[in-house]
Amino acid sequence: MALPLAFTLQAFTDLGFWSGVLVIAGIYAVVALGLQLNVGYTGILNFGQAGFMAVGGYSMAILVLEGGLSFWLALPAAVLITMAFGVLIGLPSLRLRADYFAIATLAMAEVVRLAAENARGLTGGTKGLYCNFEGVNQTCFDDSWKSVSGWGLERIESFWSDPEPLLPLLIVVWITVAVGVVALGYLQRTPWGRVLRAIREDEDAARALGKNTVLHKLQSLAISALLGAFAGFFLALFLATIHPGDYEPIVSFFAFGVLVLGGLASYRGVVVGAVLLWTLLEGTRFVELPISEEQTAALRLGIVGLVLIGLMAFRPQGLFGNRQEMVLGRGGPR
Amino acid sequence: MYVSFASYPPLLGKNESMAAADPSDGEARETLRDLSRDRPELVALGVVALIVLALIAAEGLHDVTQSSLNGLTLGTVYALGAVGLTLVYGILKLVNFAHGDFLTFGAYIAYLVNVTWGLPLAAAIFFAMATTALLGLLSERVMWRPMRGKGAGLLQLLLMSIGLAFLIRSGIQWFWGTEVRTLDVNVTDSVSFLGLRIGETELMVVVVGVLVLLLVGAMVRFSLIGKRMRALSDSLELAETAGIDTRRVILFTWLFSGALAGLAGVLAGAVTELQPELGFELLLPIFAAVILGGIGNPFGALTAGLILGMAIEWSTLLVEPRWKVTFGFVALVIALIVRPRGIFGQAKAV
Numbered sequence: 001m002a003l004p005l006a007f008t009l010q011a012f013t014d015l016g017f018w019s020g021v022l023v024i025a026g027i028y029a030v031v032a033l034g035l036q037l038n039v040g041y042t043g044i045l046n047f048g049q050a051g052f053m054a055v056g057g058y059s060m061a062i063l064v065l066e067g068g069l070s071f072w073l074a075l076p077a078a079v080l081i082t083m084a085f086g087v088l089i090g091l092p093s094l095r096l097r098a099d100y101f102a103i104a105t106l107a108m109a110e111v112v113r114l115a116a117e118n119a120r121g122l123t124g125g126t127k128g129l130y131c132n133f134e135g136v137n138q139t140c141f142d143d144s145w146k147s148v149s150g151w152g153l154e155r156i157e158s159f160w161s162d163p164e165p166l167l168p169l170l171i172v173v174w175i176t177v178a179v180g181v182v183a184l185g186y187l188q189r190t191p192w193g194r195v196l197r198a199i200r201e202d203e204d205a206a207r208a209l210g211k212n213t214v215l216h217k218l219q220s221l222a223i224s225a226l227l228g229a230f231a232g233f234f235l236a237l238f239l240a241t242i243h244p245g246d247y248e249p250i251v252s253f254f255a256f257g258v259l260v261l262g263g264l265a266s267y268r269g270v271v272v273g274a275v276l277l278w279t280l281l282e283g284t285r286f287v288e289l290p291i292s293e294e295q296t297a298a299l300r301l302g303i304v305g306l307v308l309i310g311l312m313a314f315r316p317q318g319l320f321g322n323r324q325e326m327v328l329g330r331g332g333p334r
Numbered sequence: 335m336y337v338s339f340a341s342y343p344p345l346l347g348k349n350e351s352m353a354a355a356d357p358s359d360g361e362a363r364e365t366l367r368d369l370s371r372d373r374p375e376l377v378a379l380g381v382v383a384l385i386v387l388a389l390i391a392a393e394g395l396h397d398v399t400q401s402s403l404n405g406l407t408l409g410t411v412y413a414l415g416a417v418g419l420t421l422v423y424g425i426l427k428l429v430n431f432a433h434g435d436f437l438t439f440g441a442y443i444a445y446l447v448n449v450t451w452g453l454p455l456a457a458a459i460f461f462a463m464a465t466t467a468l469l470g471l472l473s474e475r476v477m478w479r480p481m482r483g484k485g486a487g488l489l490q491l492l493l494m495s496i497g498l499a500f501l502i503r504s505g506i507q508w509f510w511g512t513e514v515r516t517l518d519v520n521v522t523d524s525v526s527f528l529g530l531r532i533g534e535t536e537l538m539v540v541v542v543g544v545l546v547l548l549l550v551g552a553m554v555r556f557s558l559i560g561k562r563m564r565a566l567s568d569s570l571e572l573a574e575t576a577g578i579d580t581r582r583v584i585l586f587t588w589l590f591s592g593a594l595a596g597l598a599g600v601l602a603g604a605v606t607e608l609q610p611e612l613g614f615e616l617l618l619p620i621f622a623a624v625i626l627g628g629i630g631n632p633f634g635a636l637t638a639g640l641i642l643g644m645a646i647e648w649s650t651l652l653v654e655p656r657w658k659v660t661f662g663f664v665a666l667v668i669a670l671i672v673r674p675r676g677i678f679g680q681a682k683a684v
Binding site for chain 2: 092097099110111118256297302304305306307309312313
């Protein structure tokens, strides 16, 4: 009789599989770095990261495909658009109470996704965006990236005969993660970063000391939007398409899973959380259970649910967080 | 003992605003400001009435009435979902993201009873309400009460409720998969009156929903347990000091909230289709109704839910129907920005 829990070792050593996991984990790490800045260090509950990713990805692709802009110009333009969008959202909503802000950002992200689904002329609707066909010529938003990626693969081929095609993206994603961790860690030690923490601890006190708290919160949100835009680019390059279904609220929720797994107020924790969560989720594929594809999807959802509940109940500071940093929004009846 | 009742205006302010009813320009503006402060619900209803009149002038009475009737179906679902959510939110300060999945749970239990077992829809509704109420009770005993004991913060509880939502959805997806299912209801026949049409099932949903909403309103308004729930929603500490057994009232609130969510789920499943994200997709409009109605105010949630359902349908008179869900979320964002305390809410800490 076959063991119900047989491991497929082939998948375990499959390099392509692990590159995919690491790319996804890296993308989620970038998203969750923004969340860490907002939630862990500024105390604003941003549930709209999926919306920022969508704005970033879509504006990049639309600028390339419809605007005829080069990919390399479209990237910074899309980053600016996403940051402006973040400021636009933050201006009216940042004065709201924490729970209202959470709902407002979630609704905002859904408005973006539904608009992308319905504005068919611009976004391709539910078919998504990838290439423009004009006769035999086709232009895709990732053409420039593909040539760079191909060049990189050729360089690698000089010492590795059959390189993994995802490797260039993997390298770029993780360089972004590393730069993000270092830069944000540095910012956190500046006077600016200390004001953010002061806002998280006691916004009134920070204001009484003459700090412009609204401006600081807006900047925090804008940086988070910037990271969201980058994650949106990477996701678009990874999937080689931009589709409204890839920016559902569940993306923001999974990013929160990454955040609390690593722990609040720790940028390095985010990296560990992302790798752990996605290894755990993709790990369900090694285990050959007699279940259908749909049940595997259900299982992954259940795992994230259990991670969230278990951590919040027994270890709210996460793996690397500091318990003192988890006092956010403490209140309500005992 | 039951201190203030959320939608009730302060007596003094009301008298003042009535005394200031002078036709001169500056004073008229003054009156309007007083009115918007003291009786925001009147101003809001006035605005809604104006919108309706404008729509009638532009699109004709028949179209507006027909779209209102269409919107009433979803409006009852929103209202039923929002009443339970607002009480839990108001009393426990818990932003329950799992509430939408309570609706989904109710809908799938109804599917089990109605389609798998082949029992009539009435039995399905009863089963769905009972089991979802138990689910709410269970979540309180296993999760929320212990967490309150630990003094958990807003973010902790919020993320836990997302975790619970995932667990429920994962269970549903495990047993029923992601394929779209329908309840055993009549989807072809419709009723006509005064030149208006409504599907038989939609009519059933509206009648059942409105009846239950009236019952709920009466219960919250007049019954002792209803008054206690409102008292807890105003201030848990005060209610406790006044000798109310808060623990029991909280348990009852969960039963109540769960049962209504279960009913809302079955009704939503009857007029649309069942899929694991059914409830989550309804959650944001339900939150909109909760916030528009003023958090913790069941009457506000009920009215706002019905109006929101109709307003979403009115939007189809002006833009293409595929935009109507977007319109609902835009309405939520605008409402949050313009008037975060809600139409019926007091100027409490927002």
